[in-house]
Amino acid sequence: MTGDRRPVRHVVVMGVSGAGKTTVALGISERTGLRFAEADEFHPPANVARMRGGIPLDDEARWPWLRELAGWMTDRHAEGVSTVLACSALKRSYRDVLRQGPPDVEFVHLHGQAELIRDRLDRRAGHYMPASLLGSQRAILEHLEPDEPGVVLDIGLPPDELAAAAVARLGLPLRTGAGQH
Structure with a gap:
Protein backbone atom coordinates (compact mmCIF):
# COMPACT_ATOMS: atom_id res chain seq x y z
CA MET A 1 0.00 0.00 0.00
CA THR A 2 1.33 3.45 -0.86
CA GLY A 3 1.88 5.58 2.22
CA ASP A 4 1.48 2.68 4.65
CA ARG A 5 4.24 3.20 7.22
CA ARG A 6 3.40 0.32 9.51
CA PRO A 7 6.43 -1.58 10.72
CA VAL A 8 6.90 -5.05 9.27
CA ARG A 9 5.93 -7.63 11.91
CA HIS A 10 6.52 -11.39 12.13
CA VAL A 11 4.43 -13.58 14.43
CA VAL A 12 4.84 -17.30 15.03
CA VAL A 13 1.85 -19.10 16.54
CA MET A 14 3.47 -21.99 18.39
CA GLY A 15 2.55 -25.04 20.44
CA VAL A 16 2.10 -28.76 20.21
CA SER A 17 0.12 -30.43 17.45
CA GLY A 18 -3.60 -29.98 18.06
CA ALA A 19 -3.28 -26.73 20.01
CA GLY A 20 -5.01 -24.77 17.24
CA LYS A 21 -2.01 -23.03 15.67
CA THR A 22 -3.36 -22.96 12.12
CA THR A 23 -6.84 -21.80 13.12
CA VAL A 24 -5.53 -19.02 15.35
CA ALA A 25 -2.85 -17.93 12.85
CA LEU A 26 -5.50 -17.71 10.13
CA GLY A 27 -7.66 -15.64 12.49
CA ILE A 28 -4.74 -13.28 13.11
CA SER A 29 -4.15 -13.02 9.36
CA GLU A 30 -7.82 -12.27 8.72
CA ARG A 31 -7.87 -9.48 11.30
CA THR A 32 -4.52 -7.89 10.42
CA GLY A 33 -3.66 -8.75 6.84
CA LEU A 34 -0.41 -10.45 7.88
CA ARG A 35 0.56 -13.03 5.25
CA PHE A 36 -0.17 -16.54 6.57
CA ALA A 37 1.96 -19.62 6.13
CA GLU A 38 1.56 -23.14 7.50
CA ALA A 39 4.95 -24.51 8.57
CA ASP A 40 3.79 -28.09 7.97
CA GLU A 41 3.70 -27.30 4.24
CA PHE A 42 7.45 -26.62 4.31
CA HIS A 43 8.35 -30.10 5.61
CA PRO A 44 10.20 -32.27 3.10
CA PRO A 45 8.48 -35.54 2.15
CA ALA A 46 10.86 -37.56 4.36
CA ASN A 47 9.75 -35.63 7.47
CA VAL A 48 6.09 -36.10 6.59
CA ALA A 49 6.62 -39.84 6.07
CA ARG A 50 8.33 -40.16 9.45
CA MET A 51 5.53 -38.36 11.28
CA ARG A 52 2.83 -40.21 9.37
CA GLY A 53 4.54 -43.42 10.51
CA GLY A 54 4.39 -42.27 14.13
CA ILE A 55 8.12 -41.52 14.36
CA PRO A 56 8.92 -38.18 16.04
CA LEU A 57 11.27 -35.87 14.21
CA ASP A 58 14.70 -35.39 15.75
CA ASP A 59 16.63 -32.14 15.69
CA GLU A 60 18.63 -33.26 12.65
CA ALA A 61 15.39 -33.47 10.66
CA ARG A 62 14.10 -30.15 11.99
CA TRP A 63 17.09 -27.83 11.40
CA PRO A 64 16.77 -27.52 7.57
CA TRP A 65 13.00 -27.05 7.92
CA LEU A 66 13.43 -24.29 10.51
CA ARG A 67 16.07 -22.55 8.40
CA GLU A 68 13.70 -22.61 5.42
CA LEU A 69 10.94 -21.05 7.55
CA ALA A 70 13.33 -18.32 8.75
CA GLY A 71 14.29 -17.71 5.12
CA TRP A 72 10.63 -17.42 4.10
CA MET A 73 10.05 -14.78 6.78
CA THR A 74 13.27 -12.97 5.80
CA ASP A 75 12.20 -12.88 2.15
CA ARG A 76 8.80 -11.44 3.12
CA HIS A 77 10.53 -8.90 5.38
CA ALA A 78 12.67 -7.75 2.44
CA GLU A 79 9.42 -7.26 0.49
CA GLY A 80 7.94 -5.20 3.35
CA VAL A 81 5.35 -7.90 4.07
CA SER A 82 4.35 -8.84 7.62
CA THR A 83 3.77 -12.52 8.33
CA VAL A 84 2.05 -14.94 10.68
CA LEU A 85 3.38 -18.48 10.72
CA ALA A 86 1.73 -21.53 12.30
CA CYS A 87 4.74 -23.52 13.57
CA SER A 88 5.30 -25.82 16.55
CA ALA A 89 8.56 -24.02 17.58
CA LEU A 90 8.71 -26.33 20.59
CA LYS A 91 12.25 -25.64 21.81
CA ARG A 92 14.06 -22.41 22.54
CA SER A 93 16.77 -23.49 20.08
CA TYR A 94 14.13 -23.86 17.34
CA ARG A 95 12.79 -20.38 18.08
CA ASP A 96 16.37 -19.09 18.01
CA VAL A 97 16.70 -20.39 14.43
CA LEU A 98 13.45 -18.66 13.46
CA ARG A 99 14.76 -15.42 15.02
CA GLN A 100 17.87 -15.66 12.82
CA GLY A 101 15.59 -14.74 9.93
CA PRO A 102 13.83 -11.39 10.13
CA PRO A 103 14.30 -9.01 13.06
CA ASP A 104 11.84 -9.01 15.94
CA VAL A 105 9.97 -12.31 15.63
CA GLU A 106 7.16 -12.52 18.20
CA PHE A 107 5.49 -15.66 19.49
CA VAL A 108 1.96 -16.65 20.46
CA HIS A 109 2.24 -19.83 22.53
CA LEU A 110 -1.03 -21.77 22.56
CA HIS A 111 -0.95 -23.82 25.72
CA GLY A 112 -3.50 -26.01 27.43
CA GLN A 113 -4.53 -29.27 28.98
CA ALA A 114 -3.19 -32.45 27.39
CA GLU A 115 -6.65 -34.04 27.52
CA LEU A 116 -8.20 -31.26 25.45
CA ILE A 117 -5.39 -31.45 22.88
CA ARG A 118 -5.58 -35.26 22.68
CA ASP A 119 -9.34 -35.04 22.13
CA ARG A 120 -8.80 -32.56 19.29
CA LEU A 121 -6.18 -34.80 17.70
CA ASP A 122 -8.45 -37.83 17.96
CA ARG A 123 -11.20 -35.94 16.13
CA ARG A 124 -8.95 -34.35 13.50
CA ALA A 125 -9.19 -35.84 10.03
CA GLY A 126 -6.80 -35.57 7.11
CA HIS A 127 -3.63 -34.63 8.98
CA TYR A 128 -0.47 -36.75 8.96
CA MET A 129 0.44 -36.05 12.59
CA PRO A 130 -0.98 -38.91 14.70
CA ALA A 131 -2.17 -38.33 18.27
CA SER A 132 0.47 -40.85 19.38
CA LEU A 133 3.16 -38.19 18.86
CA LEU A 134 1.59 -35.72 21.31
CA GLY A 135 3.59 -37.17 24.21
CA SER A 136 6.90 -36.68 22.41
CA GLN A 137 5.99 -33.09 21.57
CA ARG A 138 4.95 -32.28 25.13
CA ALA A 139 8.18 -33.87 26.41
CA ILE A 140 10.41 -31.48 24.44
CA LEU A 141 8.22 -28.36 24.75
CA GLU A 142 10.12 -25.45 26.29
CA HIS A 143 7.91 -22.56 27.32
CA LEU A 144 8.70 -19.02 26.26
CA GLU A 145 11.39 -17.50 28.43
CA PRO A 146 11.13 -13.96 29.83
CA LEU A 162 -7.62 -16.45 20.91
CA ALA A 163 -6.93 -14.66 17.62
CA ALA A 164 -8.45 -11.42 18.96
CA ALA A 165 -6.42 -11.72 22.19
CA ALA A 166 -3.19 -12.32 20.25
CA VAL A 167 -3.81 -9.26 18.07
CA ALA A 168 -4.61 -7.10 21.11
CA ARG A 169 -1.78 -8.30 23.34
CA LEU A 170 0.85 -7.98 20.60
CA GLY A 171 -0.53 -4.60 19.54
CA LEU A 172 -0.96 -5.69 15.93
CA PRO A 173 -2.77 -3.13 13.78
CA LEU A 174 -6.10 -4.25 12.41
CA ARG A 175 -6.61 -4.52 8.68
CA THR A 176 -8.65 -1.67 7.28
CA GLY A 177 -12.29 -2.70 7.58
CA ALA A 178 -11.53 -5.56 10.00
CA GLY A 179 -13.67 -5.20 13.07
CA GLN A 180 -14.06 -7.24 16.18
CA HIS A 181 -15.74 -10.54 15.51
Whole structure:
Protein backbone atom coordinates (compact mmCIF):
# COMPACT_ATOMS: atom_id res chain seq x y z
CA MET A 1 0.00 0.00 0.00
CA THR A 2 1.33 3.45 -0.86
CA GLY A 3 1.88 5.58 2.22
CA ASP A 4 1.48 2.68 4.65
CA ARG A 5 4.24 3.20 7.22
CA ARG A 6 3.40 0.32 9.51
CA PRO A 7 6.43 -1.58 10.72
CA VAL A 8 6.90 -5.05 9.27
CA ARG A 9 5.93 -7.63 11.91
CA HIS A 10 6.52 -11.39 12.13
CA VAL A 11 4.43 -13.58 14.43
CA VAL A 12 4.84 -17.30 15.03
CA VAL A 13 1.85 -19.10 16.54
CA MET A 14 3.47 -21.99 18.39
CA GLY A 15 2.55 -25.04 20.44
CA VAL A 16 2.10 -28.76 20.21
CA SER A 17 0.12 -30.43 17.45
CA GLY A 18 -3.60 -29.98 18.06
CA ALA A 19 -3.28 -26.73 20.01
CA GLY A 20 -5.01 -24.77 17.24
CA LYS A 21 -2.01 -23.03 15.67
CA THR A 22 -3.36 -22.96 12.12
CA THR A 23 -6.84 -21.80 13.12
CA VAL A 24 -5.53 -19.02 15.35
CA ALA A 25 -2.85 -17.93 12.85
CA LEU A 26 -5.50 -17.71 10.13
CA GLY A 27 -7.66 -15.64 12.49
CA ILE A 28 -4.74 -13.28 13.11
CA SER A 29 -4.15 -13.02 9.36
CA GLU A 30 -7.82 -12.27 8.72
CA ARG A 31 -7.87 -9.48 11.30
CA THR A 32 -4.52 -7.89 10.42
CA GLY A 33 -3.66 -8.75 6.84
CA LEU A 34 -0.41 -10.45 7.88
CA ARG A 35 0.56 -13.03 5.25
CA PHE A 36 -0.17 -16.54 6.57
CA ALA A 37 1.96 -19.62 6.13
CA GLU A 38 1.56 -23.14 7.50
CA ALA A 39 4.95 -24.51 8.57
CA ASP A 40 3.79 -28.09 7.97
CA GLU A 41 3.70 -27.30 4.24
CA PHE A 42 7.45 -26.62 4.31
CA HIS A 43 8.35 -30.10 5.61
CA PRO A 44 10.20 -32.27 3.10
CA PRO A 45 8.48 -35.54 2.15
CA ALA A 46 10.86 -37.56 4.36
CA ASN A 47 9.75 -35.63 7.47
CA VAL A 48 6.09 -36.10 6.59
CA ALA A 49 6.62 -39.84 6.07
CA ARG A 50 8.33 -40.16 9.45
CA MET A 51 5.53 -38.36 11.28
CA ARG A 52 2.83 -40.21 9.37
CA GLY A 53 4.54 -43.42 10.51
CA GLY A 54 4.39 -42.27 14.13
CA ILE A 55 8.12 -41.52 14.36
CA PRO A 56 8.92 -38.18 16.04
CA LEU A 57 11.27 -35.87 14.21
CA ASP A 58 14.70 -35.39 15.75
CA ASP A 59 16.63 -32.14 15.69
CA GLU A 60 18.63 -33.26 12.65
CA ALA A 61 15.39 -33.47 10.66
CA ARG A 62 14.10 -30.15 11.99
CA TRP A 63 17.09 -27.83 11.40
CA PRO A 64 16.77 -27.52 7.57
CA TRP A 65 13.00 -27.05 7.92
CA LEU A 66 13.43 -24.29 10.51
CA ARG A 67 16.07 -22.55 8.40
CA GLU A 68 13.70 -22.61 5.42
CA LEU A 69 10.94 -21.05 7.55
CA ALA A 70 13.33 -18.32 8.75
CA GLY A 71 14.29 -17.71 5.12
CA TRP A 72 10.63 -17.42 4.10
CA MET A 73 10.05 -14.78 6.78
CA THR A 74 13.27 -12.97 5.80
CA ASP A 75 12.20 -12.88 2.15
CA ARG A 76 8.80 -11.44 3.12
CA HIS A 77 10.53 -8.90 5.38
CA ALA A 78 12.67 -7.75 2.44
CA GLU A 79 9.42 -7.26 0.49
CA GLY A 80 7.94 -5.20 3.35
CA VAL A 81 5.35 -7.90 4.07
CA SER A 82 4.35 -8.84 7.62
CA THR A 83 3.77 -12.52 8.33
CA VAL A 84 2.05 -14.94 10.68
CA LEU A 85 3.38 -18.48 10.72
CA ALA A 86 1.73 -21.53 12.30
CA CYS A 87 4.74 -23.52 13.57
CA SER A 88 5.30 -25.82 16.55
CA ALA A 89 8.56 -24.02 17.58
CA LEU A 90 8.71 -26.33 20.59
CA LYS A 91 12.25 -25.64 21.81
CA ARG A 92 14.06 -22.41 22.54
CA SER A 93 16.77 -23.49 20.08
CA TYR A 94 14.13 -23.86 17.34
CA ARG A 95 12.79 -20.38 18.08
CA ASP A 96 16.37 -19.09 18.01
CA VAL A 97 16.70 -20.39 14.43
CA LEU A 98 13.45 -18.66 13.46
CA ARG A 99 14.76 -15.42 15.02
CA GLN A 100 17.87 -15.66 12.82
CA GLY A 101 15.59 -14.74 9.93
CA PRO A 102 13.83 -11.39 10.13
CA PRO A 103 14.30 -9.01 13.06
CA ASP A 104 11.84 -9.01 15.94
CA VAL A 105 9.97 -12.31 15.63
CA GLU A 106 7.16 -12.52 18.20
CA PHE A 107 5.49 -15.66 19.49
CA VAL A 108 1.96 -16.65 20.46
CA HIS A 109 2.24 -19.83 22.53
CA LEU A 110 -1.03 -21.77 22.56
CA HIS A 111 -0.95 -23.82 25.72
CA GLY A 112 -3.50 -26.01 27.43
CA GLN A 113 -4.53 -29.27 28.98
CA ALA A 114 -3.19 -32.45 27.39
CA GLU A 115 -6.65 -34.04 27.52
CA LEU A 116 -8.20 -31.26 25.45
CA ILE A 117 -5.39 -31.45 22.88
CA ARG A 118 -5.58 -35.26 22.68
CA ASP A 119 -9.34 -35.04 22.13
CA ARG A 120 -8.80 -32.56 19.29
CA LEU A 121 -6.18 -34.80 17.70
CA ASP A 122 -8.45 -37.83 17.96
CA ARG A 123 -11.20 -35.94 16.13
CA ARG A 124 -8.95 -34.35 13.50
CA ALA A 125 -9.19 -35.84 10.03
CA GLY A 126 -6.80 -35.57 7.11
CA HIS A 127 -3.63 -34.63 8.98
CA TYR A 128 -0.47 -36.75 8.96
CA MET A 129 0.44 -36.05 12.59
CA PRO A 130 -0.98 -38.91 14.70
CA ALA A 131 -2.17 -38.33 18.27
CA SER A 132 0.47 -40.85 19.38
CA LEU A 133 3.16 -38.19 18.86
CA LEU A 134 1.59 -35.72 21.31
CA GLY A 135 3.59 -37.17 24.21
CA SER A 136 6.90 -36.68 22.41
CA GLN A 137 5.99 -33.09 21.57
CA ARG A 138 4.95 -32.28 25.13
CA ALA A 139 8.18 -33.87 26.41
CA ILE A 140 10.41 -31.48 24.44
CA LEU A 141 8.22 -28.36 24.75
CA GLU A 142 10.12 -25.45 26.29
CA HIS A 143 7.91 -22.56 27.32
CA LEU A 144 8.70 -19.02 26.26
CA GLU A 145 11.39 -17.50 28.43
CA PRO A 146 11.13 -13.96 29.83
CA ASP A 147 13.52 -12.59 27.16
CA GLU A 148 11.44 -14.05 24.30
CA PRO A 149 8.89 -11.58 22.95
CA GLY A 150 5.42 -13.04 22.92
CA VAL A 151 2.34 -14.08 24.80
CA VAL A 152 0.94 -17.33 26.19
CA LEU A 153 -2.76 -18.01 25.61
CA ASP A 154 -4.97 -20.74 27.06
CA ILE A 155 -6.46 -22.97 24.35
CA GLY A 156 -9.61 -23.39 26.43
CA LEU A 157 -10.83 -20.16 24.80
CA PRO A 158 -12.60 -20.30 21.43
CA PRO A 159 -10.26 -19.80 18.44
CA ASP A 160 -11.85 -16.46 17.51
CA GLU A 161 -11.18 -15.13 21.02
CA LEU A 162 -7.62 -16.45 20.91
CA ALA A 163 -6.93 -14.66 17.62
CA ALA A 164 -8.45 -11.42 18.96
CA ALA A 165 -6.42 -11.72 22.19
CA ALA A 166 -3.19 -12.32 20.25
CA VAL A 167 -3.81 -9.26 18.07
CA ALA A 168 -4.61 -7.10 21.11
CA ARG A 169 -1.78 -8.30 23.34
CA LEU A 170 0.85 -7.98 20.60
CA GLY A 171 -0.53 -4.60 19.54
CA LEU A 172 -0.96 -5.69 15.93
CA PRO A 173 -2.77 -3.13 13.78
CA LEU A 174 -6.10 -4.25 12.41
CA ARG A 175 -6.61 -4.52 8.68
CA THR A 176 -8.65 -1.67 7.28
CA GLY A 177 -12.29 -2.70 7.58
CA ALA A 178 -11.53 -5.56 10.00
CA GLY A 179 -13.67 -5.20 13.07
CA GLN A 180 -14.06 -7.24 16.18
CA HIS A 181 -15.74 -10.54 15.51
